[in-house]
Amino acid sequence: MNIDSVRKYQALVEHSTDGITLVDEAGVIQFKSESAERVIGYEPEALVGENVFEYVHPADRPRVRETFEEVVNSPSGTTGAAEYRFDHGTESWTWMESTLVNRTGTELDGYVINTRDISERKAHERELEEERRKYSTLVEQSNDGIAIIQDGHIVFANAQFERLSGYDEHELLDRSFLRVVAPEDRDLVEKRYQKRFDSEAEVPPSRYEIRVLTSDGNHRVVELSVAKIQYEGNDASLAMVRDVTERKSYEEALEEVNTELELLNRMVRHDIRNDMSVILAWGQLVEDHVDEAGREHLDKILASGEHVVELTEIARDYVEMLTSDGDLERKPVALAEVLETELALRRESFPEAEFHLRGEIPDVEVLANEMLGSVFRNLLTNAVQHNDNDTPIVELTAEQRDDDVVVQVADNGPGIPDSQKETVFGKGEKGLDSPSTGIGLYLVYTLVTQYGGTVDIEDNDPHGAVFSVRLPLAE
Numbered sequence: 001m002n003i004d005s006v007r008k009y010q011a012l013v014e015h016s017t018d019g020i021t022l023v024d025e026a027g028v029i030q031f032k033s034e035s036a037e038r039v040i041g042y043e044p045e046a047l048v049g050e051n052v053f054e055y056v057h058p059a060d061r062p063r064v065r066e067t068f069e070e071v072v073n074s075p076s077g078t079t080g081a082a083e084y085r086f087d088h089g090t091e092s093w094t095w096m097e098s099t100l101v102n103r104t105g106t107e108l109d110g111y112v113i114n115t116r117d118i119s120e121r122k123a124h125e126r127e128l129e130e131e132r133r134k135y136s137t138l139v140e141q142s143n144d145g146i147a148i149i150q151d152g153h154i155v156f157a158n159a160q161f162e163r164l165s166g167y168d169e170h171e172l173l174d175r176s177f178l179r180v181v182a183p184e185d186r187d188l189v190e191k192r193y194q195k196r197f198d199s200e201a202e203v204p205p206s207r208y209e210i211r212v213l214t215s216d217g218n219h220r221v222v223e224l225s226v227a228k229i230q231y232e233g234n235d236a237s238l239a240m241v242r243d244v245t246e247r248k249s250y251e252e253a254l255e256e257v258n259t260e261l262e263l264l265n266r267m268v269r270h271d272i273r274n275d276m277s278v279i280l281a282w283g284q285l286v287e288d289h290v291d292e293a294g295r296e297h298l299d300k301i302l303a304s305g306e307h308v309v310e311l312t313e314i315a316r317d318y319v320e321m322l323t324s325d326g327d328l329e330r331k332p333v334a335l336a337e338v339l340e341t342e343l344a345l346r347r348e349s350f351p352e353a354e355f356h357l358r359g360e361i362p363d364v365e366v367l368a369n370e371m372l373g374s375v376f377r378n379l380l381t382n383a384v385q386h387n388d389n390d391t392p393i394v395e396l397t398a399e400q401r402d403d404d405v406v407v408q409v410a411d412n413g414p415g416i417p418d419s420q421k422e423t424v425f426g427k428g429e430k431g432l433d434s435p436s437t438g439i440g441l442y443l444v445y446t447l448v449t450q451y452g453g454t455v456d457i458e459d460n461d462p463h464g465a466v467f468s469v470r471l472p473l474a475e
Contacts, residue, residue: 019115022108025072027052027065030110039117040086040096052113057085057093068100068111076105083118095122145222145241148231149177149193155231164222164243166215177239182211182219189224196228197235209244221248273312280305306349310381317374317443330451332365332474335398335405338373343396346380353384353392362400366471368451375447376409378440379467383411404453404473410466421457444469 019039022031029047040047040055047055056064064082071080080100085093098115145161147154157165157172165172165180172179177193178186192204206227212220225240283302290298339361347355366372383394395410416424425445448455453471460466 021052021113021115022110023052023113024110027068039115040088040094055087057087060084064098071100071102071111074102076102078102083122086115095119142240143242145243147172147177147239147241148229148236149239150231150234150236152176152178152193155236161241164214164220164241165212171215180212180214182213185210192226193237196226196237209248212241221245273309276305276308276312280309310349313374313377317371329369330367331369333368333370333372335364335366335407335471336361339376339396339398339407342373342376342380345377346384346394349381350384350392353387353394355380356393356395358395358397359399361398362405364400364405365474366405366451367474368447368471371447372451375444375469376407378444379409379469382440383409383413383465383467387411387413389413400473404470407469407471408466409469410460410464412460412464415459415463416457416465424457425455 020031020033021029023029029050029052032042032045032047053061053065053068060082061084064084067080067082071078079102081098082100083095083097086096088094095118096115097118098113101112101114103110103112140158142158142160145164146156146158147161148156153174154172154177155174157169162169162172167180178190181189189210192208195201195204207223207225210222210224212222214220221244223242223244225242227238229236229238231238280302283298283305287295287298339357343355343357346353380394380396384392389412393412396408397410398405398407425441445455448469448471451471453469455470456468458466458468
C-alpha cells in the first residue's frame, strides 16, 4: 500500500460527511478519515491497526464478513453494501450502512469503506413496520371483508373477504373485482367504480347494498363501503364488505309479519268490532222483552260484548306499537286534553263506577305521541274491571314537577299483592285471575318506557292500588 497515495486520498476525503476507512484484505484498518470520528465516535488514529470486524455486532458479523469476502475475491472496482450494528463506544449499538469498494487495482491497493449512521432511518423503519403490523392485524382480524381494487383488479384481500366470497387468495388477486359481484349488480358497481375516479362526475354513494356471487354460485347480500385511497403510489378503491344476508332475511321476514299484523289489526278493528257492535245493538233492542230470569243472562252478554270491543282497541294499539319502526317518535302532547278525553269516555263506558279528578290537570305538554291516550285508557279501565266493590271508585291526580309530570290512577279495589307488583306489567300477565289478556298493562309499561318515563305501583290507603306514571315534560 503506497503511503503517499493514502495521504493524497486522505486530503480528498477529510471533509466528507461519510466516515472513510481503508482496510486490507483481512479487514485491518489502514486509515480513517477525519470525518470518521463524527460518524463512529473514535479518533482516526485510535482504530488504525484494528480489525474492523471486531466492532461489528456478533449477530451481524457473519453476514458482513460474507459481503466483504465477495468484494475481496472479485476484480478491482467491485462494490458491496451492508447494514449492521456497530460498537459506537457506548452501551448501545448504532446502526450503520457501509459501501465497500475494491481499490486493489489503484495506487491505494486496498478496500475503501464509506460508512454513514442510519440510526434515525432504522428507527423510522421500525415505526413503520410496527404500524404496518398493527394495521395488518386489524385488517386480518376484522369481521368485515376488506379488499383493495386497482385498475379494476383485486390487489389485496383479507381472510374474511376470502371466507365471504369462497375464493382463495390466488383465485382473487389480479382478477377483476366484478367476478365476485352478482350479475344483476355488476353494471351498478362498475359505473360507481368509474365515477369515483372521474373528477367531473358526481361522487357516487360510498355505502350501498349489493349481492355477492360466491364461488359455489350462491348469493350473499352485503353492505359495501367504498373509499378512494392511494395504494403503492397509485389510485385505488378500498372496499369494506359486511355480510348482511341474515339481517336482510330477518328484515324481510319482519316486514312480512308486520304486513300480516296490519291485516289482522284491520280485521279486528273492522270485522270483529263491527260484528260486535251489531250484536250489542240487537241485545239492547231485546232488553225490554226479557223477563227477570233472562235479564241477568242478557247483562252478561252485553258486558262480554263491550269487553270484546274494548279488546279490539287494545289490539289496535298493540299492533301499532309492534309495527312501528324502532323506538316511537316522541313529540309534545297536551296532557290535559288526553286525560279529560279518557275520563269522559270511561265514565260513559262504566256508568256503574265513579271517576273523580282531584285538583286541576297542569296545562303542560309531555313527550309522548298519539298513543298516550291508550296508556290512561288501559289504567282507568283496569281500575274498574279488577275492582270487586259494588261501586268502583277511581281517582285521578296530576302533579307538575321540575322536569316531569306524575299522573296517578288510584282505585278502591282489592289491590295488588307485593309478589305481583314486579310482574304485573309483564307480557301476558293476567294479574288477579282476570279474564283479560294482560296485554293492556304490558302496553302501558312499554309505551311509557319508550316515552322516557316510568310507571310504578303502590298500595292505596286503606285498600286498593295506585298506578303512578311519570312523563318527561316537553321543552
